[in-house]
Amino acid sequence: MYTGLNINETKKFISKNDPDKENPTIFHLGALDQIVKQYIEDNTIKYEASSSDPEAEAIPKILFATRALLIVKFGIRKIENFINPETKQVVTLECEKIIINDRAYLAMPDKIIAIFPYGALIVELAEEILKLNSLSEGEAKN
Numbered sequence: 001m002y003t004g005l006n007i008n009e010t011k012k013f014i015s016k017n018d019p020d021k022e023n024p025t026i027f028h029l030g031a032l033d034q035i036v037k038q039y040i041e042d043n044t045i046k047y048e049a050s051s052s053d054p055e056a057e058a059i060p061k062i063l064f065a066t067r068a069l070l071i072v073k074f075g076i077r078k079i080e081n082f083i084n085p086e087t088k089q090v091v092t093l094e095c096e097k098i099i100i101n102d103r104a105y106l107a108m109p110d111k112i113i114a115i116f117p118y119g120a121l122i123v124e125l126a127e128e129i130l131k132l133n134s135l136s137e138g139e140a141k142n
Contacts (some may be wrong), residue, residue, distance in 0.1 A: 005133060007033045010077050013128050015121055020081075027125060028078035031132040032071065039100045040070045068126040072116075073107045075129030084115060091115075 010028040018024040032040070044067035047058035082091045095106035116122060 005031045005033075007031050011128075011132060013125070015124055017120055017124070023081055025082045026080040027076055028080075029075050029125070029129050029132060030077045032074055032129065035101055035103065036074050036105060037133065040067060040074070044070065065122075068122050069113060071126040071129050072122055073110075073113055074105065075132075076108050076125065077106075079112075086115075 007030060010030045013027045013029050014024045015027075044063040046061045046063070048061060049058045050056040076093070077095075079091060079093045083089070084091050091112060093108060093112060096109045097104045098107045099105075
């Protein structure tokens with residue numbers, strides 16, 4: 001028998017690259033439900049068909065950076081010790097509502113995502129969030 005994902009559960013995560021080992025930024029990550037995952041996939045995977053050869057297979061184009069940003073946008077539920085570089089104050093995460101298939105989801109606002117250092121942190125967070133969408137062998141059996 002299958003066991004579902006607890007999409008309300010969160011996991012604390014500290015980046016292995018956090019420069020402040022004494023007072024690191026703590027991200028509270030949550031699994032994405034299937035509707036949000038499908039929304040992200042639909043908006044980041046495109047298929048191109050050849051106009052010169054209608055028999056040729058469509059070629060997938062994956063927007064990896066956009067995909068990672070959307071995963072982080074919907075997967076982070078809370079942040080501790082993240083400093084806004086402009087105000088030098090700790091960021092307070094107040095999620096905004098986004099409607100997907102007539103259902104409201106909470107997501108991190110773009111103004112906070114915009115101040116994230118791009119690159120390794122976004123990719124690292126996206127990978128950790130996606131790990132939460134898989135059950136371990138022990139969890140699957142329960």
